[in-house]
Amino acid sequence: MTMTMSENATVLVTGGAGYIGSHMVLALRDRGRAVVVLDDLSTGRRSAVPDGVPLVEGDVGDKALLADTCARHGIGSVLHFAGSIVVPESVERPLAYYRNNTVKSHALIEACVEAGIGRFIFSSTAAVYGMPDRLPIDERTPLMPINPYGSSKLMTEWMLRDAAAAYGLRYVALRYFNVAGADPQGRSGQVSRVASHLIKIAAQTVTGQRAELQIYGDDYDTPDGTCVRDYIHVSDLADAHVAALRHLEAGGASEVLNCGYGRGYSVREVLAMVERVTGRPLPMRIGPRRAGDPPALVAGVERIRRTLDWTPHHDDLETIVASALAWEERLVKED
Numbered sequence: 001m002t003m004t005m006s007e008n009a010t011v012l013v014t015g016g017a018g019y020i021g022s023h024m025v026l027a028l029r030d031r032g033r034a035v036v037v038l039d040d041l042s043t044g045r046r047s048a049v050p051d052g053v054p055l056v057e058g059d060v061g062d063k064a065l066l067a068d069t070c071a072r073h074g075i076g077s078v079l080h081f082a083g084s085i086v087v088p089e090s091v092e093r094p095l096a097y098y099r100n101n102t103v104k105s106h107a108l109i110e111a112c113v114e115a116g117i118g119r120f121i122f123s124s125t126a127a128v129y130g131m132p133d134r135l136p137i138d139e140r141t142p143l144m145p146i147n148p149y150g151s152s153k154l155m156t157e158w159m160l161r162d163a164a165a166a167y168g169l170r171y172v173a174l175r176y177f178n179v180a181g182a183d184p185q186g187r188s189g190q191v192s193r194v195a196s197h198l199i200k201i202a203a204q205t206v207t208g209q210r211a212e213l214q215i216y217g218d219d220y221d222t223p224d225g226t227c228v229r230d231y232i233h234v235s236d237l238a239d240a241h242v243a244a245l246r247h248l249e250a251g252g253a254s255e256v257l258n259c260g261y262g263r264g265y266s267v268r269e270v271l272a273m274v275e276r277v278t279g280r281p282l283p284m285r286i287g288p289r290r291a292g293d294p295p296a297l298v299a300g301v302e303r304i305r306r307t308l309d310w311t312p313h314h315d316d317l318e319t320i321v322a323s324a325l326a327w328e329e330r331l332v333k334e335d
Ligand SMILES: NC(=O)c1ccc[n+]([C@@H]2O[C@H](COP(=O)([O-])OP(=O)(O)OC[C@H]3O[C@@H](n4cnc5c(N)ncnc54)[C@H](O)[C@@H]3O)[C@@H](O)[C@H]2O)c1
Pocket: 014, 015, 016, 017, 018, 019, 020, 021, 038, 039, 040, 041, 042, 043, 044, 045, 058, 059, 060, 061, 080, 081, 082, 083, 084, 085, 100, 104, 123, 124, 125, 126, 176, 177, 178, 179, 180, 192
């Protein structure tokens, strides 16, 4: 397949040494695209950036570095993953979250406008919806984040909306639901030890790094009393970004799109799958509810299916869980 001019331009992936960003780099490289990573390695790892991919080690809020990087590498599109992601930490340190997620995104968007970079893809989150009472959650659902993390992301969506109107930038904001799993070829996965995500914690428990797992509440108004989430495989999520990039490169309009499968699994269902994959009981107990957990979050996916040429390939809880466990086992062996 021949590439168009815009497909020849290098893609800047901020946060490309992190969990989702590293899968993004793989997805782009697998398609022969030129990629540069900008990451301060605060939670990411140098080893997550494949050989041959330039890593600019620095801060996404550093405008001089951004201008230099964009000019030096001939950047045509920016995929913005860099940020702080731990919801309870955002409650304790809100200003740090607004600085890292909102203020630094402002610097990046401004640098793109100044450099004439017209395509931008942003990692947003289902946390912008807060506690919606109707499922599935479509993109017209009122935006009422209930924590600074969600607010910091929503403010970035708004900056993009307004910058697009004023300066002609085109963007896609993808509101991820629950991202999980690892590269099917075992090239990357979730590396951070300070994990709060259910499937990562289950994998740490299976590999003996934790004695047991706690279910945060079994008295929710859901079929089995535990919270329901829409788990999307990280490689399908990366492919959705590739589709979003193609959409923008083909001249498509700015879009805000949910990114999930449109199906929910309860915490108990996820843990039962972990037990099925390992063939062993998982040490667990019921604990109190975790503050700020909505009972159920399931993506309305009509808009993304209509807008992007995106076909998920790993829409299967067993695949998600098995790939996360395989990655965790590999991490433990390496240590
Ligand atoms: N993991 C999820 O379930 C989930 C859900 C919704 C949205 N998101 C969003 O996806 C993005 C990636 O999340 P992740 O799970 O890969 O997290 P991660 O912590 O693994 O990756 C974030 C990366 O950004 C880098 N970074 C952070 N601040 C930076 C800065 N100021 N300058 C340069 N680099 C910086 C980190 O070193 C890390 O490599 C985030 O923006 C997050 O808000 C994640």
